[in-house]
Amino acid sequence: MKFDAIVIGGGIIGCTHAWYLAQRGLAVAVVEQAGLASGTSARNFSWVNASTKTSNAAYHNLNAMGVRLYAELAAELGEEIIGLNPAGALGVVSPTDPELYAGAQKQAQQLTALGYPNQWLSNDALRKAEPNVVFPDGAEALFTPSDKFLNAPRFTALMGDKIRALGGQIFENCEALEMLADDNGVVEGLRTNLGEMTAPRIIVATGPDTPEVLSALTGYDGFSRFPIGKVPGLLVTTPPVPDGLVRHLVHTDLGGEFHFFPDFNGGLRIASDDADGHVIEDRTPDHLRQLARGLLGRMQDYVPSFAGEACLDQCSLAIGVRAYPEDGHSIAGAMPGAEGLYVIATHSGVTLAPALGSLMATLVVDGEVPKALAPFGLERLSGFG
Numbered sequence: 478m479k480f481d482a483i484v485i486g487g488g489i490i491g492c493t494h495a496w497y498l499a500q501r502g503l504a505v506a507v508v509e510q511a512g513l514a515s516g517t518s519a520r521n522f523s524w525v526n527a528s529t530k531t532s533n534a535a536y537h538n539l540n541a542m543g544v545r546l547y548a549e550l551a552a553e554l555g556e557e558i559i560g561l562n563p564a565g566a567l568g569v570v571s572p573t574d575p576e577l578y579a580g581a582q583k584q585a586q587q588l589t590a591l592g593y594p595n596q597w598l599s600n601d602a603l604r605k606a607e608p609n610v611v612f613p614d615g616a617e618a619l620f621t622p623s624d625k626f627l628n629a630p631r632f633t634a635l636m637g638d639k640i641r642a643l644g645g646q647i648f649e650n651c652e653a654l655e656m657l658a659d660d661n662g663v664v665e666g667l668r669t670n671l672g673e674m675t676a677p678r679i680i681v682a683t684g685p686d687t688p689e690v691l692s693a694l695t696g697y698d699g700f701s702r703f704p705i706g707k708v709p710g711l712l713v714t715t716p717p718v719p720d721g722l723v724r725h726l727v728h729t730d731l732g733g734e735f736h737f738f739p740d741f742n743g744g745l746r747i748a749s750d751d752a753d754g755h756v757i758e759d760r761t762p763d764h765l766r767q768l769a770r771g772l773l774g775r776m777q778d779y780v781p782s783f784a785g786e787a788c789l790d791q792c793s794l795a796i797g798v799r800a801y802p803e804d805g806h807s808i809a810g811a812m813p814g815a816e817g818l819y820v821i822a823t824h825s826g827v828t829l830a831p832a833l834g835s836l837m838a839t840l841v842v843d844g845e846v847p848k849a850l851a852p853f854g855l856e857r858l859s860g861f862g
């Protein structure tokens with residue numbers, strides 16, 4: 478089997494990138510050890526946003542590009558088809574917590590300076606935006622209307638369909654085992670459990686498994702220290718609730734970090750960075766149920782008509798594992814010293830898939846590093862310069 482490029486990893490990053498490669502006319506193969514969107518892309522919060530990324534302009538702009546490309550895809554193909562809810566996000570604060578309040582106001586100013594749409598909602602406006610949610614007294618919100626949330630597995634499956642429609646191939650239950658290269662380290666192909674494939678380009682998009690996959694592919698143990706942390710998080714998805722009970726993605730630090738949105742199954746998806754901290758310590762089922770009970774109780778504080786803990790047994794509890802680069806920003810580019818080998822490993826990959834996918838296609842096909850991608854290359858990592 479001969480291809481122009483092999484993408485390893487059938488998550489949202491690998492599939493979206495492969496679609497952009499196929500659009501550029503390359504014969505692509507996606508090699509996925511399980512099924513499409515069976516890794517982190519199936520277990521995450523799916524908030525498509527640039528609103529929380531304000532401290533680094535290049536990283537903000539990369540995320541804003543992702544947000545913009547989803548809007549363009551929705552306009553072209555339809556929100557329902559791509560699995561997008563464009564309702565926007567509400568960052569809820571209150572003057573009763575002056576530090577959080579000032580932080581959100583500063584965030585609004587930064588977003589305005591960066592050209593990212595935002596609007597400050599008074600207490601009245603917030604209550605109108607979410608009439609069924611009870612916020613703390615005097616609460617106000619930073620509304621970011623361009624933010625969205627995505628059915629990431631549906632979007633990934635759509636990418637798979639589009640790759641096939643352009644003549645690309647998807648190999649599921651196909652594990653990448655070893656990179657085939659000539660004596661100078663130039664990529665020649667891939668050995669998998671289903672046989673060998675020939676290609677001059679390999680793109681590794683294996684999320685949190687990236688260090689182990691790079692080690693296995695190259696036979697170089699040093700890659701086990703590839704600078705990616707694995708940070709788990711708990712996602713609780715409730716059974717369906719009345720339509721319109723919650724209308725936006727809501728996030729707040731009042732009384733502890735907490736975020737929720739109306740999920741695509743008709744229920745609510747709920748998570749909290751505070752709970753995630755406890756998941757790191759203990760992932761046993763009993764502990765996860767205890768954490769979920771706490772999240773459902775908090776959800777009921779916000780929406781009194783919601784069943785709360787009583788629906789725990791009908792909820793789905795999932796643990797997702799973030800691939801967290803050491804400086805928090807994406808790692809995307811050519812592997813120094815190995816011609817034809819590329820890596821994409823990132824957090825916020827739901828937001829970033831179209832941006833990284835298309836920018837990396839320019840690099841892989843044209844050999845040019847687009848300006849927007851330049852700050853995220855592997856050269857910045859210690860040991861790769």
Ligand SMILES: Cc1cc2nc3c(=O)[nH]c(=O)nc-3n(C[C@H](O)[C@H](O)[C@H](O)COP(=O)(O)OP(=O)(O)OC[C@H]3O[C@@H](n4cnc5c(N)ncnc54)[C@H](O)[C@@H]3O)c2cc1C
Nearest residue numbers: 488490510516517518521522524653684710797825826828
């Ligand atoms: C709790 C949590 C909340 C999150 N919230 C958000 C959010 O709100 N917004 C946002 O933008 N992002 C969010 N993320 C991050 C986002 O989910 C990820 O960045 C994204 O899903 C990564 O996609 P990926 O394709 O890189 O990785 P994955 O989806 O993990 O895909 C990698 C694939 O590689 C395959 N693979 C591994 N090894 C091999 C091999 N040897 N051969 C073949 N295949 C292999 C795996 O099976 C897997 O399917 C969150 C993540 C978590 C965990």
